Amino acid sequence: xxxxxxxxxxxKKGKDSLIKFxxxxxxxxxxxRFLNYAIENDREVTITFEKMQPSGKREEMKFxxxxxxxxxxxxxxxxLEKALDAQKRKKKKK
Numbered sequence: 001x002x003x004x005x006x007x008x009x010x011x012k013k014g015k016d017s018l019i020k021f022x023x024x025x026x027x028x029x030x031x032x033r034f035l036n037y038a039i040e041n042d043r044e045v046t047i048t049f050e051k052m053q054p055s056g057k058r059e060e061m062k063f064x065x066x067x068x069x070x071x072x073x074x075x076x077x078x079x080l081e082k083a084l085d086a087q088k089r090k091k092k093k094k
Contacts, residue, residue, distance in 0.1 A: 001028065001083060002022070003028050006019075025083075028083050039069045039070075044068055047067070049063070
């Protein structure tokens, strides 16, 4: 299973402009649990950005946003169960 974060915005001409970020398989379960928590508890999510320098220094960018997810958490349960099963199978093989 592949998981991708897609951010969309309409430009001045009404067309979608988007950017896609792949989510590593090792982060799938955590991402799905986060989404389920936010939806089930009707929580507001804050998005911010960090600038990381090669020296290791981190600086939070000066823009941020808040939003709420809409949807049914049950839609995310099936992929989560499949991911957990796949993870268990990998551990048993080792």
